[in-house]
Amino acid sequence: MKYLGIEPKRLRFAVFEFTGCEGCELQLANKEETLLAFLGAVDVVEFREVSSARNGAYDVALVDGAISRTDEVERLREIRARAKVLVALGSCACFGGVNRMKNACDLDQANREVYGDHPKETLPTRAIHEVVPVDLKIPGCPVSKAEVERIVQHLLFEVPYQFPVYPVCLECKQHFTVCLFDKGQLCLGPITRGGCDAPCPAGGLGCWGCRGKAADANIDEFRSIARERAHGEREIAERLGFFGGFEEHS
Amino acid sequence: MKIDLNVDVHHLTRVEGHGNIHVRVRAGKVEEARWDVVETPRFFEVMLKGKHYTTAGILSARICGICSIGHCLASVRATESAFGLEVPEAAKKLRLLAKHGETLQSHVLHLFFLAAPDFLGAPSVLPLVEKAPEAVKLAVRLKGAGNRLCDAVAGRTTHPVSLQVGGVAVLPPRARLLALRDELERTLPDLAAAADLIAGFDVPRFERETEFVSLRGESEYPFIGGRLVSSDGVARAEHEYREMTNEYAVASSTSKWCRLSRASFAVGPLARFNNNHRLLHAEAKKLAARLGLEPVCHNPFMANVARLVECVHVTHDAIRLLEETAAMGEVKTMADVAPRAGEGVGAVEVPRGILYHHYAYDGDGRIARANCVIPTTQNNANIHHDLPVLAERFAVDGMTDEKLELLCSMLVRSYDPCISCSVH
Numbered sequence A: 001m002k003y004l005g006i007e008p009k010r011l012r013f014a015v016f017e018f019t020g021c022e023g024c025e026l027q028l029a030n031k032e033e034t035l036l037a038f039l040g041a042v043d044v045v046e047f048r049e050v051s052s053a054r055n056g057a058y059d060v061a062l063v064d065g066a067i068s069r070t071d072e073v074e075r076l077r078e079i080r081a082r083a084k085v086l087v088a089l090g091s092c093a094c095f096g097g098v099n100r101m102k103n104a105c106d107l108d109q110a111n112r113e114v115y116g117d118h119p120k121e122t123l124p125t126r127a128i129h130e131v132v133p134v135d136l137k138i139p140g141c142p143v144s145k146a147e148v149e150r151i152v153q154h155l156l157f158e159v160p161y162q163f164p165v166y167p168v169c170l171e172c173k174q175h176f177t178v179c180l181f182d183k184g185q186l187c188l189g190p191i192t193r194g195g196c197d198a199p200c201p202a203g204g205l206g207c208w209g210c211r212g213k214a215a216d217a218n219i220d221e222f223r224s225i226a227r228e229r230a231h232g233e234r235e236i237a238e239r240l241g242f243f244g245g246f247e248e249h250s
Numbered sequence B: 001m002k003i004d005l006n007v008d009v010h011h012l013t014r015v016e017g018h019g020n021i022h023v024r025v026r027a028g029k030v031e032e033a034r035w036d037v038v039e040t041p042r043f044f045e046v047m048l049k050g051k052h053y054t055t056a057g058i059l060s061a062r063i064c065g066i067c068s069i070g071h072c073l074a075s076v077r078a079t080e081s082a083f084g085l086e087v088p089e090a091a092k093k094l095r096l097l098a099k100h101g102e103t104l105q106s107h108v109l110h111l112f113f114l115a116a117p118d119f120l121g122a123p124s125v126l127p128l129v130e131k132a133p134e135a136v137k138l139a140v141r142l143k144g145a146g147n148r149l150c151d152a153v154a155g156r157t158t159h160p161v162s163l164q165v166g167g168v169a170v171l172p173p174r175a176r177l178l179a180l181r182d183e184l185e186r187t188l189p190d191l192a193a194a195a196d197l198i199a200g201f202d203v204p205r206f207e208r209e210t211e212f213v214s215l216r217g218e219s220e221y222p223f224i225g226g227r228l229v230s231s232d233g234v235a236r237a238e239h240e241y242r243e244m245t246n247e248y249a250v251a252s253s254t255s256k257w258c259r260l261s262r263a264s265f266a267v268g269p270l271a272r273f274n275n276n277h278r279l280l281h282a283e284a285k286k287l288a289a290r291l292g293l294e295p296v297c298h299n300p301f302m303a304n305v306a307r308l309v310e311c312v313h314v315t316h317d318a319i320r321l322l323e324e325t326a327a328m329g330e331v332k333t334m335a336d337v338a339p340r341a342g343e344g345v346g347a348v349e350v351p352r353g354i355l356y357h358h359y360a361y362d363g364d365g366r367i368a369r370a371n372c373v374i375p376t377t378q379n380n381a382n383i384h385h386d387l388p389v390l391a392e393r394f395a396v397d398g399m400t401d402e403k404l405e406l407l408c409s410m411l412v413r414s415y416d417p418c419i420s421c422s423v424h
């Protein structure tokens, strides 16, 4: 990957996964139109899901998933110690993601319900920045590969990346998608950070806020508009809590 | 020759999720051979409780990043069955198209990115970008076609948005459907080239007789809903899935295990092929015959061939469906939804095998109880029981720890285990 004939830096990347669906890692192998260029621009030295090569020497660690067991805490600390830059990849890593919903349950009882007489070790779900310092958070469930590509380009050319400050609505309007919030669906587009290109409303589903709170979003104002449009307290609260991106810790 | 061998794989690579393999052979005898799943549990069944029906499919998709479309479809089907709802014909076709897109992208991902490096002597696909660029490029084209199909119909490839209770929220424009048909037609030579490549793979000669469980197709190779069947002759209705799975928790693994007529059974491409081969597209049948895949096949390593055979089937079937959906005009793709108390089961053949979601609803459209039985959960015991037989068979003169480790790893990979999914 050259720009105006200038060679960017080469960085060694490693990818690690914790509690999650590994959908964010999978995005690294998606967007086939530019996949070969992407793979050519980065040196992937460790990525268990796709490679048997193991190498402790890396510059950038991409970490997907949340933390919900003691061995994960230890593994994450080791990665932090080795990596120059630690990136939280996706909403599980950034906010805890959907896994965080289990924290509202009694974990012993949850264990009994699922495993009966063979309970398994489990901790309340945490985002990775609640365990170790994180240098960069890329939200999304899953992350947008286009955004990951942009961020990697910035890393290689050593230019800071600016996340969009506008909400999802702006991108939604750019696609001329008919507004679902106006048509009666609850949609978190007005208060959610843009950058995903608003795929959900285009596909007929209101935004679920997977990228977390937009800069300067007025949540109280949004709540009262949603209530005026006949959305109940429980629906609004459940939606805001779904990925953990609107809570204190995020 | 009395040989000693040790295999100790911690966090097997090129599979989704975390699992370990241990094998110990002393004086030619297998003393221990085990497959343990150590993935962190997420408790989805508990998190699904209390969820509104409009949320269930969105949450369930997050069980698995690779087969999120399959999870979403099993989820909405369980809900629709609980509500006694029939979805419009057009929606059924669109759902099957999304399913085919997922099968294609997942199988190609497995064959080229996860399995092929073993057969080509590479640690991953990355060195193959230079060593075998044509193979990688054709894999990228095929995977891209599958993903673009998912994008067009489900709104997204990972964590679909248009597959909702009642049908499919958006009917893709005719021009997009026809463009996809053209793209799939252009990938047919790529599938032929993939077949040439896989024909050259040295598939380990190994068999262990087992039971195969899948949906049973009536007139079409089955993917979404229908009757359940096993190669040992067990037949059940979709809602009787518990009698087919008999899930139980074990101390050594965070994933559960299953059994039916024997100590273990298998689900997945080989099971679907063994139970439904007569319903495959003619081109897929031809390919199976060419690559030596014959029912009933008991060699788990042949699952890779079955995957390619299914890629050919779904590509041809998707071309047909794209033509049919493009010709439909402006039709209804969503039924009206009226929640009611009741229970429903959705069974869907996802890339790794048959998947079940089962929900009980209260009268307010919220889930009172949920149960999900995952393909890899059903395969875990079968993998575990394959290992000692494999070790026994290959504990012969000239075998080394490294070679046996590769064989055991390839065996586990041949099931394409989706471990975080199996633990959920």
Ligand code: SF4
Pocket: A020, A021, A022, A023, A024, A025, A064, A065, A089, A090, A091, A092, A093, A097, A098, A140, A141, A142, A143, B062, B065
């Ligand atoms: S953020 Fe979403 S896609 Fe990414 S790992 Fe978590 S559940 Fe999966």
Ligand code: SF4
Pocket: A168, A169, A170, A172, A173, A177, A178, A179, A180, A181, A182, A187, A188, A189, A190, A198, A201, A206, A207
């Ligand atoms: S559908 Fe949602 S994201 Fe789009 S404009 Fe309306 S409120 Fe904003």
Ligand code: SF4
Pocket: A140, A141, A168, A192, A193, A196, A197, A198, A199, A200, A201, A206, A207, A208, A209, A210, A211, A212
């Ligand atoms: S529209 Fe909302 S839920 Fe969908 S990807 Fe964007 S931020 Fe996430």
